[in-house]
Amino acid sequence: MNVCPQCGYQRKSQDIRCPRCGVIYDVYNYYISQQKQSENKEPQKITCPNCGESVPKDSNPCPKCDALLCFDTVTPTCKERIEKLGEYSFSQMLLWEREYIFEKIYNQEELDAQIRYFSLYALMFSAGYGLFLGMFSGILQMFASLIKVPLLLSGTMLICMPLLYLLSTLIGYGLTFKQTLALLLASTYMMSMILVSVSPILLLFIFITELKKFISLLNMFMFMISGFFSIYLILWRGMQYLTRRSGYRPKVLIIRIWLLIYIVIGTQIAWVLRPFIGEKGNFVLFRKIEGNFFLALFNSISDLLK
Numbered sequence: 134m135n136v137c138p139q140c141g142y143q144r145k146s147q148d149i150r151c152p153r154c155g156v157i158y159d160v161y162n163y164y165i166s167q168q169k170q171s172e173n174k175e176p177q178k179i180t181c182p183n184c185g186e187s188v189p190k191d192s193n194p195c196p197k198c199d200a201l202l203c204f205d206t207v208t209p210t211c212k213e214r215i216e217k218l219g220e221y222s223f224s225q226m227l228l229w230e231r232e233y234i235f236e237k238i239y240n241q242e243e244l245d246a247q248i249r250y251f252s253l254y255a256l257m258f259s260a261g262y263g264l265f266l267g268m269f270s271g272i273l274q275m276f277a278s279l280i281k282v283p284l285l286l287s288g289t290m291l292i293c294m295p296l297l298y299l300l301s302t303l304i305g306y307g308l309t310f311k312q313t314l315a316l317l318l319a320s321t322y323m324m325s326m327i328l329v330s331v332s333p334i335l336l337l338f339i340f341i342t343e344l345k346k347f348i349s350l351l352n353m354f355m356f357m358i359s360g361f362f363s364i365y366l367i368l369w370r371g372m373q374y375l376t377r378r379s380g381y382r383p384k385v386l387i388i389r390i391w392l393l394i395y396i397v398i399g400t401q402i403a404w405v406l407r408p409f410i411g412e413k414g415n416f417v418l419f420r421k422i423e424g425n426f427f428l429a430l431f432n433s434i435s436d437l438l439k
Contacts, residue, residue, distance in 0.1 A: 137151040137153065137154060138162065139151065139154055140153055140154040142154065180377055181195040181197060181198060181200060181377075182200075182232075182235075182373075182374045182375075182377040182378040183195060183198050183200035183232050183235075183370070183373075183374055184197050184198035184200065185373070185377060185383070186198070194214070200232045201214060201215065201230065201232055201233065214230065218230060218233055221233075222250075223246075223247055223250045223251065224250075224254070224322075224326070227319060227322070227323060227367075231366065231367070231370075231371075232374065234247070234319060234371075235370075235371050235374040235375060235378075236378075238312050238315050238316055238319075238371070238375065239312075239374075239375055239378045239379070241309065241311070241312065244311045244312065244315050245311075247315045247318070247319070248311070248314060248315055248318055250322075251315070251318035251319050251321065251322040252318050252321075252322075254322055254325070254326070255283075255286065255287075255318065255321045255322040255324075255325040255326075256283050256287075256325075257325075258322075258325035258326050258328065258329040259282045259283040259285075259286050259324075259325040259328060259329075260279045260280075260282065260283050261329045261332065262282055262325070262328040262329050262332050262335075263275075263278035263279045263280070263281060263282030263283065263409070264276075264278065264279045265332040265335055265336050265339075266278045266282065266332075266335065266352060266409050266410060267279065267409070267410070267411065268336065268339050269339045269345065269348055269410050269411065269413070270410060270411030270412060270413050270416065271411070271413065271414075271416065273411075273416040274408070274410070274411035274416055277411070277416075277418055278409050278410075278411075281406045281409055282328075282409065284406060285399070285402055285403050285406055286321050286324060286325060286399075287321070288402050289395065289398055289399040289402055290317045290318070290320075290321050292398055292402075293317075293391070293394060293395045293398055294313055294314065294317055296391060296394065297313055297317070297391055298310060298313045300387060300391060301313065307379065308375065312375075316367070316368065316371050316372070316375070317368070319367050319371070320363045320364065320367035320368045320371075321363070323359075323362065323363040323366065323367050324359045324360055324362075324363035325359075327358065327359035327362060327363065328355060328356070328359045331355050331358075331359070334355075335348075335351060335352065335355065338351055345410060345412070348410055349410060352409065352410065356403075360396070360399070364392060364395070364396070368392060368395070369388065369392065372388050373388070404422070405419075405422060406419070407419070407420050408420055
């Protein structure tokens with residue numbers, strides 16, 4: 134003689150239903166067996182395009198890096214974040230939910246609007262930084278640097294863009310021309326925004342010091358800081374996101390090689406466009422091209438430490 138699996142009441146072998154709780158034995162046993170099978174199954178997993186970790190399919194946000202994994206499905210853990218996305222500008226998305234920008238680039242959504250937004254504000258912010266930088270020497274240098282800094286950033290981007298587009302095609306990522314342009318403009322915008330944010334610090338030291346070499350090194354430091362964050366947060370992580378989102382494993386070495394080329398081209402263009410700071414009372418639009426940026430940086434540091 135057995136007992137009811139739900140209430141424990143004694144049951145006879147010929148009984149189909151429990152006389153006390155009314156449960157049907159076969160149905161109840163089938164339900165329990167299915168429940169055990171589902172518990173024993175491994176949960177389906179996906180690869181987070183932001184961090185590359187394997188996470189449960191229904192995770193949102195990613196338990197590893199806190200990135201949103203699905204932007205059209207609201208879950209209790211990310212409801213507020215997803216609802217705010219509709220109110221954000223492209224700048225706010227880039228600062229707070231940059232995976233959403235990468236997702237838009239991947240889905241080719243609002244690419245034209247992104248290109249217009251990032252190019253316009255990158256031009257304004259970089260020109261503003263150039264204006265402050267030229268204040269060390271006078272009004273002519275201010276207007277020259279106002280043009281040169283945007284020319285530096287846009288020139289570097291345009292020279293390196295065909296190589297990035299070609300590499301993404303050859304290794305199977307398949308980024309379109311507009312996707313490549315949108316990603317590079319987002320990075321240029323980030324760098325310009327950081328530069329204009331630190332320009333008050335630069336302006337302070339321009340007013341309190343007459344030492345040009347110090348201003349030059351401070352300018353280099355600001356460019357390196359803004360370049361690092363724009364390259365790492367946008368180009369590096371953006372390329373990895375788009376690669377994983379396309380179903381490929383990121384070829385880190387190829388991305389690193391392109392980024393190295395991007396940095397070298399940028400520094401050499403800066404060397405060609407100098408001076409950005411100039412000499413007080415002696416305006417020169419361009420200097421004679423000699424040596425290279427890296428040798429000049431070494432000499433500036435050596436002279437400052439003497």
